Amino acid sequence: MVRCTGSTRWRKHKPPRNDTVLLWMGTSPDSHFKSSAGRIPARLKCLFVVEDAESSVKGLLALVQTFETGPIRQTAGMVIVEETNQPPMQPMHDGSYRHKPLFGIGTTYIVPISAIQGAVHLFPLTPQPDSSPWYLSNAIDLNAFNLFHM
Amino acid sequence: MFQYRELNANAAKHRHDDDMPLTKAPIKRMMKNPQPEIKTLDDLAEWCAMPKGELQNHIAWCFKSFADFTDYVDQDQYFSRLNDAKYIR
Numbered sequence: 001m002v003r004c005t006g007s008t009r010w011r012k013h014k015p016p017r018n019d020t021v022l023l024w025m026g027t028s029p030d031s032h033f034k035s036s037a038g039r040i041p042a043r044l045k046c047l048f049v050v051e052d053a054e055s056s057v058k059g060l061l062a063l064v065q066t067f068e069t070g071p072i073r074q075t076a077g078m079v080i081v082e083e084t085n086q087p088p089m090q091p092m093h094d095g096s097y098r099h100k101p102l103f104g105i106g107t108t109y110i111v112p113i114s115a116i117q118g119a120v121h122l123f124p125l126t127p128q129p130d131s132s133p134w135y136l137s138n139a140i141d142l143n144a145f146n147l148f149h150m
Numbered sequence: 151m152f153q154y155r156e157l158n159a160n161a162a163k164h165r166h167d168d169d170m171p172l173t174k175a176p177i178k179r180m181m182k183n184p185q186p187e188i189k190t191l192d193d194l195a196e197w198c199a200m201p202k203g204e205l206q207n208h209i210a211w212c213f214k215s216f217a218d219f220t221d222y223v224d225q226d227q228y229f230s231r232l233n234d235a236k237y238i239r
Contacts, residue, residue, distance in 0.1 A: 006197060046198045048188070049181060049238040050209060052231055057219060060181060061212060063198060063205075089204050097203040098229070101211055110212035113179050 002119045004044035004062075018044050023064065024117040041067040041081045041120055041136055045108065060113045068105045069136070081122065082133035181238070188239035191232065197239060206232050 002019040003010065010017035023040040042064040051058045067081040084106030091097050101109050122134035188194055195202040210229055213219035221228040 007199075046194070046239065047181060048194060049184075050232070051236040051238075053236065054231055054234075055228075057213070059209075059213065059217065060179065061209065063200075063208070091201075091203065095203075097201065097207040098210075098223075099207070101208055103215070108208075110208040112212065112216050113181075115216065116179070 002044060002047075002116065004047045006046065020044075020067075020120050020122050021064070022117045022120045023066070023111060023115050025111075025115060036069055036079050036136065039117060041069060041079075041122070043067070043083075047113065061110050062113050062116060063108065063110050065108045066105055070133070079136040080125070080133050081136045184238045188237055190237060191235070194237045194239060 002021055003017045004019060005016045006018070007016055009015065020041060020043050022036070023042050024038070025040070044062055045065055046063040047061075048063075049058065049060050065083070065086075068084045070080040070082065086106050086108065089097060089101065092099060101107070103109055121137040123137060124132070124134050188197060191202055191206060195205045198205060206229070209232055210222040214223040219228075222232065223229065
């Protein structure tokens with residue numbers, strides 16, 4: 001189960017929760033996401049359903065922001081991921097936004113929720129709460145987590 | 151090494167050892183706890199803090215890229231229909 005509350009609190013008393021996930025587009029790894037074997041680490045920004053009654057098209061969709069992935073750290077065997085400050089999409093001369101969005105690293109776009117392979121555990125390189133970058137855990141490895149943070 | 155695949159394989163093997171089915175049915179993905187206040191594209195764009203036109207464009211391209219519904223990008227009529235579609239968050 002993954003959760004996305006936007007800027008609203010999770011369960012009334014807890015901070016907002018926008019989970020990190022791995023996306024799998026069913027394609028071979030490209031150069032950007034080779035270190036994570038083609039899986040794209042991303043943060044959920046919104047989960048929603050759209051229903052076009054006229055053409056009976058219904059989509060369960062997720063607005064996501066992808067992370068930038070670094071090389072695998074040999075000592076830990078884990079990938080380092082980082083949020084990038086992307087410039088907002090600019091409108092065209094006529095004020096519309098009708099052009100192909102970027103589907104690369106550090107970009108925001110929409111995927112069907114079937115592309116979400118699962119939640120992913122990121123843990124920070126430093127103990128600061130808002131620290132970035134993070135290690136992308138390649139296994140459920142509590143020993144490694146305790147080694148770094150306990 | 152990136153080990154999710156191996157973990158899945160090992161987990162499947164253990165299930166087999168326990169006389170459980172080797173393969174699982176595909177995960178049924180669904181949305182829980184929909185918020186009643188989100189019903190239109192305007193509402194959703196406001197929630198996402200994104201210009202409405204940009205969000206509409208993202209949805210159209212998602213349909214084209216991942217579901218082969220190319221009309222939402224290629225035809226104005228279909229693109230406009232995303233304005234009147236029903237949204238649930």
